[in-house]
Amino acid sequence: MNSVTIQMRQKGIITLPVELRRQYQFNEGDVFTLIDLGNGTLVLKPATSKVAKYGDEVGRIMAGEDVNLEEMLQLLNEERQEYYKDHYVNP
Template identity: 40%
Template sequence: MVTNIQVRSKGTFTLPAELRRKYGVNEGDLFSIVDLGDGDFLFSPKVVQAKQLSDRITKTLEEDGVTLDNLLTALDEERERFYHEHYVKE
């Protein structure tokens, strides 16, 4: 789908209703715009950064040798500690 849009005063433009409905874009949603050079831009929902953040976290955990089993074991230990700290009366 190719659609032309017009930039208005203050740099605003309207994303076509068909695209807003198709992708669930609502008023107030944030987007990122990347200048690709030569007058080309990449315009994408801000949620894309969640994937980038997830990739960075995964890379850091792998570099530190942390596995899913390590995380699950630590979670179990933390739940146990929390339970005893808040619910077990000694």
């Protein structure tokens, strides 16, 4: 587990380091859940999983295309394999 120091700015704004935003593909507008563990310990985690996000993205792309269920499942499988490779094989 890595640790990074960040500073709270005006109105409680904090900025996630660019390295983490790139690593986890966080984008402007992403929603997070802040969990208070007590004693000033906080955990920040994405409110939606990347798998759900990718599924929504594929659905939007396919919405206007003439694609059958088998083709869509193949595309989703390819996305899943790419996600696995990016996050578990070559993190």
